[in-house]
Amino acid sequence: MATKTHENPELDMTPMIDVVFELIIFFVVTLKMATDKDETVRLEDGKHGVILTPEELPPSHITIDIAKNGRISMSNVTMGKDEIKRKIKQRVDKWGSDFPVLIRADWRCKHKAVSEVMNACTDGGVWKISFVAVQDRKSGQSKYD
């Protein structure tokens, strides 16, 4: 009992540091999710495609998102077909035409939007295109969510 009164004036920093670490982990996890890609895009199943490992993609790769309503975006920034064409051209000048072009298109979007993106790619100088599909729904999220 006597020890308690002795200890009181010292401020114990441990719980505060614990809480700060927890907050850091929380923000690291959530901020990464917010900026990466268009989260509204729902992909169709494609069980037989080549498995896509994001870590193995070269830095030259480009991912184009197409939302359900036809919105075209890159890294969650809305873009027109001319901007896509310009971005592709820049990469062709730098790396040649053999870099991966990935199209993440919502399964409900109309082919018109996909066609516009593909035309932008060919105008920019790339003919090989890959579509992203879901090989295995590990997260449990269905395409209807």
Added chain:
Amino acid sequence: MKSNRKEQEQPKLDMTPMIDVVFELMIFFVVTLKQDDIFSRLNANRPAPNKDTPTQAPSDQIKIDIGPGGFVLNGRGMSKKDLRTNLKSLSQTSKNATVVISCTFDSPHQFLIEALDICHEFRMENLSIFSM
């Protein structure tokens, strides 16, 4: 005085930091163990708008048309299941056939992915996508 107090406290094990750490680890694993989907790549070619494919003989070409209603293979309308059965037999007879997929602008992207997936299943890798 301080050392005296420390000696008195030592036999009591303070569990608070340990519980804190265990909770933190639990939260960390709950957050990170949430598995991500595994994605796949369906590769295809987009020929330039006004270039034909002159190197391929027409006999070695499989034509899939995709409209808002579904699939048409070499002129015959069919379901996804029928398309799969037909492409399976076609892939055995003509291994290196070029598959030409023509999509109408109002067809849903779903059908294109389904057709590409079936082609990848039977190792047909010469895929060209046209739009009309």
